[in-house]
Amino acid sequence: EDRKVAHDVFENFENYKELPTKYEVNEYEIIEDFCFTVSDERKQDKLLSSIKGKGAFRRFKDKIIDFGMEDQWYAYRDERYKQIAIKWCLANNINFIDN
Template sequence: MTNKAKLNDIIEEMGMQIDGYRSFINIRTGEVFSVSEDDLIDAEDEKTMDDDLQDWQIENLEIANEIVENYEDYKELPSKYEIDEYKMVKDFCLTVKDVKVQKILFITIEGKGAFRRFKDAVIEFNIEMDWYSYRDRRYKDLAIAWCQNNDIEYID
């Protein structure tokens, strides 16, 4: 019997991804894991654990070994590149009813440093809560669609 995944765990992991790490869900337990690409490579190469490793390093390598050895029990979550938060930002700008604010937001998301300028602007225009609500809804929609496309049972 498989346990249902917690939708919030999936959403949280999708929103916290960083370069050099990959995120997986154990389809039997519903648990979500993030593991470094280096640990996955070491696990695939069947490297043994050094005595010099810290406890957290051992735990991470054990998770990587589990994923490699039982890959059929895991599904990889969408990467941050597949999620495309920049598109989310652009779509949010279209929801802003004040045309002047909307134009300014579109200017802020051009070029390098776009996310920082965008975040500063939503604070300045007092629409920060609107942005985070919008972003949360989009991540939830993405997580639900991903679960459905991958036959992952989930609880809200």
């Protein structure tokens, strides 16, 4: 089955679209934007401070756990990824189902 798919991609490359790379999806920007959605100024400041410098992703994750905001963060992140995917589909004339 994998060989059939690989052969089809090779033979019909023009029918396929390359997905964005991890470098084209700015995860840091998503995290920073999330921080600005937090209405509690103290928490917002601590979250923004946590994402500066080396180890930012780890510190951010620790802070959202400390603040009990994991569900809020993951819902926000998932929605942002969904919007990125929709934008990509629209730009590439690809039909999608929005669930």
